[in-house]
Amino acid sequence: MGDHASGLLKVLFPHLTQVLIDSVARIGKSIRIAARCTAPTARCSGCGTVSSRVHSRYGRRLADTAVSWQETAIDLEVRRFFCDNTACVKKTFAEQxxxxxxxxxxxxxxxxxALQQVALALGGQAGERLAGHLAVPVSGPTLLRLIRGMDLPEVPELTVLGVDEFAFRRGRRFGAILIDMDSRRPVDVLPDHTADTFADWLREHPHIGTVCRDRGGAFAEGAERGQPGIPQVADRWHLLHNLATGLEKTVTRHRSCLKVREIEPAPVQAREPDEESAYERKIRERHRDVQAQFQQGLTIAAISARLGLDRKTVRRYARAATAESLMRERPSRTSALTPHKPYLARRWAEGCDNAQTLRGEIAARGYRGGRKSVRRFLNTLSRHNGPRAVPPPPPAVADVVRWIIGRSENQSDQARQDLKDVCGRCPEIAEACRLARGFATILRRLDGTGSVSGSLRQTSPRSRRSAPSATDFARTSQPSSAGLTLPLSSGAVEGNVTRIKLLKRQHYGRAGFDLLKRRILLAS
Incomplete structure (x- = not known):
């Protein structure tokens, strides 16, 4: 049994194998382990001299990881030893x-x-709640002190360095994060994103081979000043984003070309429902029914009973040779809206069906009536003319930019046809489409070995106005060319920036630079 207990102790509690356990007791909801050190000698923490002379003994209470969800503490008897090295500043020392x-x-x-990992993963308050559930109670400030007490890792030898900015406070104060692009892990955090700070960091770490950055600015200047001539790679996503921004400006300047040619409106009846036709149809139907039954030999009384008509009416229809002889002239009714009905019909056919707007337009032409009359007339037009042919809305600027830059094989046939129609109506957009698609294709294929720069420099001034982002590529030369030839991307950097936002939210935005830096570097 003793061998089994010793083996169980080594497997489950390896940190207790070097002490002698005197007793284990359960006190309330916690477990107390009484133990003492048995090693014959100890090494001085000051000079490293091994000593066997015991000075004194004292007790230490150490909190330990929970056992079966119960708080555990170790009452450890520790000895102090004399240091026999006369040159050592310590006369006595406690064994560890x-x-x-x-x-x-x-x-x-x-x-x-364990608590350090909880603190790095959750921070103070959330870590305190989790530790309480794990039966290792600790306060939030203590967890933060554990993070601040941890040593930062050394910066390794880097082949490719990724750099990007992040906001301590959005729009006010920014820092910079540095990423090892091979391992995709952060290696350092800078307190600001200025060129001077980045240049100083590069001087302290001259082993960097390549810098992968965003569109430029302070990081481009800092890289050139910190290590002149260091290869810089402009991220392809940012190059494509620049291209989309330039295309958006170009398409916006020629927005009028996006409108589809208006459909010729069909002729509209500007009169009210044809009540005269309904009246004539009713007279003819009655005359036909009465004449048919009268020819069958039915009496006036019988026809009146069958059709539900007065006998005088039946007699008048029976005596009439034709239905036209029964019809009388009906005086036409006019209103204040009548002179304006042709104008309203034309505007309705053009697509305007807002009664308030049309009432304002005809009021300027002399109309003094109300909006309800206009609304009733518009409803009449809708009932008697059917749905009007409304031209499709013009495509949005963002849609046109997406059609140009997006992969054509992933677009619908309708999108490709719409882009073809837009380019057919506007030569400037067509030229911008040609340049932008060529540039986007080279970005995706990493085929930027000089051909793009030469072709873009040969474009006409009008083409440069059509695609400013593409022509600006010729002026960015080396970083952009490297972005078109090297399979490097700032995706890992952007992902870490998103992770920083999560860490900041866990601290409710109150984490200082030292604490945030340690969580970024140690929890990755």
């Missing part, structure tokens, strides 16, 4: 147990490391 204790610590090394 490997994998169990550390200087001035009130918790075991295992629990210390």
């Amino acid at each position: 147990v490997d994998q169990l204790t550390f200087r001035y610590g009130r918790r075991t090394l295992t629990l210390q490391r």
